Amino acid sequence: MHIPKDLVELIHSSARIVALTGAGISQESGLRTFRDKLDGLWAQYKPEDLATPGAFNRNPGIVWEFYNIRRLKACEVEPNPGHLALAEMEKNSERFVLITQNVDGLHTRAGSRNVLELHGNITRVKCSRNCGIITEWEEISGSSPACPKCGAKIRPDVVWFGEMLPQGILKSAMQAARESDVFLSIGTSALVQPAASLPLMAKQNGAVIVEVNLEETPLTPLVDYFLLGKAGEVLPELVRAAWFR
Numbered sequence: 001m002h003i004p005k006d007l008v009e010l011i012h013s014s015a016r017i018v019a020l021t022g023a024g025i026s027q028e029s030g031l032r033t034f035r036d037k038l039d040g041l042w043a044q045y046k047p048e049d050l051a052t053p054g055a056f057n058r059n060p061g062i063v064w065e066f067y068n069i070r071r072l073k074a075c076e077v078e079p080n081p082g083h084l085a086l087a088e089m090e091k092n093s094e095r096f097v098l099i100t101q102n103v104d105g106l107h108t109r110a111g112s113r114n115v116l117e118l119h120g121n122i123t124r125v126k127c128s129r130n131c132g133i134i135t136e137w138e139e140i141s142g143s144s145p146a147c148p149k150c151g152a153k154i155r156p157d158v159v160w161f162g163e164m165l166p167q168g169i170l171k172s173a174m175q176a177a178r179e180s181d182v183f184l185s186i187g188t189s190a191l192v193q194p195a196a197s198l199p200l201m202a203k204q205n206g207a208v209i210v211e212v213n214l215e216e217t218p219l220t221p222l223v224d225y226f227l228l229g230k231a232g233e234v235l236p237e238l239v240r241a242a243w244f245r
Helices: 005-013 023-027 053-058 060-076 081-092 106-110 167-179 195-204 231-243
Strands: 016-021 095-100 115-117 120-127 134-136 154-158 182-186 208-213 225-228
Touching: 005 231, 016 023, 016 081, 016 167, 016 195, 023 231, 053 060, 060 120, 060 154, 081 095, 081 106, 081 231, 095 167, 115 167, 167 195, 182 195, 195 208, 208 231
Parallel strands: 016 095, 016 182, 095 115, 182 208, 208 225
Antiparallel strands: 120 134, 120 154
16 A cells, blocks of 8 residues: 655654554454454353453353453464564664553564553453452463452453553553654544543644544544555555665
């Protein structure tokens, strides 16, 4: 695809680049978005019915089973060229921050290091009482495991409906957005708050906003550049043009 020359120069010369990713980039690796209708034995459920503290309290076993299937699927797929391009962008940027709404861990597997996970990570578990225990999923066994520290139920380390985002991570994301020279919004619907407000914060503080998406979103009328296409095609081309000319 054609990448505007002035955008290429801007990316190449910018000291502070921030990228926000949503479900679209993971969908290119073969993962369903959370809004997709469930099938098989799960067709009787809405995803929202399995992703609340209330659902976990009522039936932790079914919630564990649902999230274990999602975790296994996330581990089966591979980071796509879009993930890899963002990792390469980080290597070539003076200061790069990657903010993601995804919980699949694909950015880290692709090599990104400075990652802020707004909604947690499905490969980790934590104490439901927030006593401080956070560990890898594989270290926990049983259909409804207990915290080794306080005895409370262990749960997936993800943000459920009705819960607050991790305040330290959200604060860091907001600060990065305000300080950015270029803000990339990639594969996100621009509907879910508070992530949807991050590019607006960046724009209000003078950043150039770039959107990469397969379709227009509520953010599109406000961006400086809209690159129509898959992240796995657009981002590698942008990286090649900016640093490997």
